[in-house]
Amino acid sequence: VSITDTDGYRLRIGREMGVSRAINVAHEELPKNRYDCIVEATGSNDIYPSIIGALRKGGRIAIVGMSNGTPLVDLTSLMRKEASLFTVYRYANSFQPVLRLLEAGRIDVKPLVSHRFPLNKIVSAFSLADDSASCKMKILVEGPDV
Numbered sequence: 108v109s110i111t112d113t114d115g116y117r118l119r120i121g122r123e124m125g126v127s128r129a130i131n132v133a134h135e136e137l138p139k140n141r142y143d144c145i146v147e148a149t150g151s152n153d154i155y156p157s158i159i160g161a162l163r164k165g166g167r168i169a170i171v172g173m174s175n176g177t178p179l180v181d182l183t184s185l186m187r188k189e190a191s192l193f194t195v196y197r198y199a200n201s202f203q204p205v206l207r208l209l210e211a212g213r214i215d216v217k218p219l220v221s222h223r224f225p226l227n228k229i230v231s232a233f234s235l236a237d238d239s240a241s242c243k244m245k246i247l248v249e250g251p252d253v
Contacts, residue, residue: 111137116242124218137161146171152178159184167191222246 109128110121118129130137137157143166145158150172158168159181168190185192195201208214221244224232232248235241 109142117244120218120221120244124215132157140164142166144169148172150174152176155180159188159190162188162190164188165190167193169193169195171195219245220247224248226250 108126109130110118110126111130111132112118112121113131113133115131118131121129137160139160140163142161143163145162145166146169147154147158148171152174155178162168166188168185170192180192205214209216221242222232222235224246226248229248232246235243236246
């Protein structure tokens with residue numbers, strides 16, 4: 108399992124969580140013809156040539172990231188690789204399998220929450236989320252105890 112990002116902090120967290128390879132795509136290209144399955148979660152319109160190049164023949168790409176524009180995807184390259192392309196919108200049918208994995212203790216998402224804020228500090232939480240220079244993963248705003 109490999110992850111890619113341009114943020115060194117996020118790549119470090121990925122390594123700590125056990126990924127085999129963390130690739131900073133700002134400094135390194137994806138290896139060619141290496142991956143059986145790629146999950147595209149950035150929504151970047153520029154990412155498709157590199158992920159198609161990194162895909163093995165017969166591989167699968169799942170598009171999760173929402174783009175603001177219209178991505179240009181080289182269908183001929185996908186066809187030559189006999190690749191499958193899947194899309195996810197609004198994560199339909201995704202929550203129950205993940206909840207079962209969490210309940211069984213098979214995955215630990217605690218390292219993904221880098222910051223916690225009480226509800227009355229929500230403005231601070233959004234300020235941190237908007238700060239591109241800060242080291243963060245996911246920011247959790249906690250509501251009042253019920």
